[in-house]
Amino acid sequence: PDVMSGKVPRCPTCNGVVKPDIVFFGEELPHHFLKYLKDFPLADLLIVMGTSLEVEPFASLAGAVRASVPRLLINRDLVGPFAWRRRPGDVVQLGDVVSGVQELVDAVGWRREM
Numbered sequence: 739p740d741v742m743s744g745k746v747p748r749c750p751t752c753n754g755v756v757k758p759d760i761v762f763f764g765e766e767l768p769h770h771f772l773k774y775l776k777d778f779p780l781a782d783l784l785i786v787m788g789t790s791l792e793v794e795p796f797a798s799l800a801g802a803v804r805a806s807v808p809r810l811l812i813n814r815d816l817v818g819p820f821a822w823r824r825r826p827g828d829v830v831q832l833g834d835v836v837s838g839v840q841e842l843v844d845a846v847g848w849r850r851e852m
Contacts (some may be wrong), residue, residue, distance in 0.1 A: 763793065778802035781813045788835040793817030812838035 761767055769838045778784075791797045799810060800819050808827035810819045812835055818832055831833040831838040843852050 767795070775802070779804060781807055783807065785812070786810065786818075786820075787812040787818065788841070789813065790815070791820075810842070812842065 748754065749756055773791045779802065781803045784800065784807060786800055786809065789796070791800060797818060801823070805808065805825060806827070808829065809820070809825065810831070812818070812831045812833075813820075814832065815832060816830060816832065819825075820828060831841060833849060843849055
């Protein structure tokens with residue numbers, strides 16, 4: 739609620755700025771990011787959500803899975819390889835991410851778990 743009003747959230751213990759566990763534009767990726775790059779060639783499904791796929795190195799990750807691996811994009815816009823190099827197994831759900839994830843949850847029968 740404070741964030742929506744423009745107030746910067748602070749930690750009640752140390753008064754430091756509370757930051758979500760995401761990488762903001764212009765920030766360096768965490769060091770452990772490179773450790774997980776080896777997982778992409780082993781993946782059997784790739785889900786991409788809520789991104790422009792414009793900033794490297796993250797932008798090329800959608801192409802790092804094997805060509806036979808299905809890729810799902812849940813996003814407002816058609817981006818990256820989903821826009822310019824579609825694969826036969828690609829699935830695209832355009833719209834807001836929350837609704838797209840809800841449709842995925844319903845489609846695979848995970849409503850109870852969510």
